[in-house]
Amino acid sequence: MDTSAWITLAGLHALAFAVFHVAFWRLFAWPASLRTTTVANRAIVQIANTQLVLVFACAGAACLWWRDTLADTHGGRALLLAMAGFWLLRLGSQFAWLRIHHPGVHALSAAFALGVVVCALPAVR
Numbered sequence: 001m002d003t004s005a006w007i008t009l010a011g012l013h014a015l016a017f018a019v020f021h022v023a024f025w026r027l028f029a030w031p032a033s034l035r036t037t038t039v040a041n042r043a044i045v046q047i048a049n050t051q052l053v054l055v056f057a058c059a060g061a062a063c064l065w066w067r068d069t070l071a072d073t074h075g076g077r078a079l080l081l082a083m084a085g086f087w088l089l090r091l092g093s094q095f096a097w098l099r100i101h102h103p104g105v106h107a108l109s110a111a112f113a114l115g116v117v118v119c120a121l122p123a124v125r
Contacts, residue, residue, distance in 0.1 A: 006122040011063025018056035080123035087115030
């Protein structure tokens with residue numbers, strides 16, 4: 001597969017996570033399920049999630065709109081490596097703090113590992 005295709009996959013992966021994070025309010029019954037925590041924690045969780053939606057949407061859009069720039073410039077490859085680092089950190093965090101034996105958690109781990117691959121491969125080619 002060529003570099004452009006990998007970057008397209010990276011963009012679609014990021015956009016899928018943006019949509020997934022938008023669904024958190026429904027999936028996790030926010031803010032009702034957060035009532036048992038402090039006001040600050042409730043706010044932090046929801047604020048961080050909205051910021052992740054924006055980060056994923058921007059990363060996805062950049063991958064789809066500026067594929068050639070990402071593939072052919074040092075800055076573009078650095079951004080792809082930063083995204084790969086994000087997914088690697090997220091995968092490590094999953095193992096450190098979400099030690100739940102559940103198919104959905106395992107699927108997320110696989111999706112994070114996929115993020116590392118689709119972002120790192122076009123950066124190092």
